[in-house]
Amino acid sequence: MNATPEVHKPQQSEIVVLTGMSGAGRTTAAHALEDMGWYVVDNLPPQMLQTLTDLVARTPEALPKLSVGVDIRSRGLFPALRESLEAMRAAGLNYRVVFLDADDDVLVRRFEQGRRPHPLQGDGRIVDGIDAERVLMAELKDTAEIVMDTSRFNVHELAAAVHEVFSDEGPITLRLNVMSFGFKYGLPVDANYVADVRFVPNPHWIPELRPHTGQDPDVRDYVLAAGGTREFIEHYVAALAPVFEGYRRERKHYATIAVGCTGGKHRSVAIAEEIARRLTGFRDVRVSVVHRDLGRE
Template identity: 40%
Template structure:
């Protein structure tokens, strides 16, 4: 998940009167249709394959700030679009949506559904569907072209969900946790792990580099495991640097969360990094999520690089990492 700046609010409670709009996009085959169905079940009004250039016109016809929140017209809008949408241009989408997001009568956010290329290829082969951008080339070529096309939107989105290892039920549960209109109105917290070798998360709010910890990659029996596995967790926790350093990180995060909430921030993304995103960062993210739950928060947990088959090669690229 990524994070946005807080929307303007005033003391008269105008934020409660905003029209809530969620843009749902991502890679073809990553689960947009499933996400929209889940949102519909939650009371959102879904509109799929909507030309984003017409979004200002749609918003202008939505109920104004003074409308009855209990009326049939008060449902929040979930608008789906992807690379097949007519006139699709990522940079133009970003510019138009940025302009709308400045309006105080709109609470607008964007969900981007991502998925590993190998898993997308498997899904296409399983359904025997052709990738719209592949033409007469292999499916993998179409997926690569689309990933490049959609990269600006992925970097810019408020929330990124990787569905590589998700079942339909997993995605539905994640959507319910993130976007239930009836859920308590508070800040959504996501704790993630990543590998520096594949780049930092572009819009994380807090980033912690855990590469100072002893690397389980160099222990043969731990190398194929992840930070979710008990032997790896025990190895990292036994590092003399772990307890004090993580304790300070935990105390810092727990002190900052209420301050972010007081500023009206909608999303908070806390990211932990190591070289390959498989061991130290994963254990750290899971540990932080546990600490947040102990204080009454319900963070989502995302592990960006666990779905990458070449993690071992990345992790092993530099012993210093």
């Protein structure tokens, strides 16, 4: 009796919809994905997205990794994109929306350096175009699985960040970025969760600790020994466990946890390092640490 031949189901394609604010680095991100072996279609009219993804669904082995760039220049962007995303979800396609953002002053500087107008500024200023775009893109940013703040990246650093998020190295299913920051410099635009640790006594007021940072052992020990600090970290990390399981179910692969104090030098740095250390014990998780405002005065 002949054995029934085994039928292999084709592997599902991975699709990234790459979008964001004009000037935030979408072209650089697209080039980074292309260098990693992704098939990249840039500035695709969203009306054509469903046609392309239908083709991918029928022959996933032809385009196992597809990145599609869409931006504000596309007419009818939001209704057409929403319809295409809903169709992709109904078809069970594995896709993620990645939104690139940056601070307004950074975007203005990039447009000025490139000597080109913002696509929405018309007869006004660059900042007028940015303001208009923020209003139009707010809904898309809110629904994105990944939001990347490129304000402090040069092109090489952005490419490296994209590689970190999309590299395929074994069973890592969730990449966590733990970021310390200073509230006086503003909230991180790409934070999924924000922890305020200004309840901890500030080493800034201890003369021998003031010149150092939260990476210094004396500062770290002072912060972690303060009343309530370790209890906060323990309960905060425990509360994140069901969140991460939910992210896996919803196919969300990247998250930023921001930890803030006043200046981003002492308390937030020490506590972010400790939170990151504990998160490395979670299943199939890769953790990186960024100290956004360390070194700023």
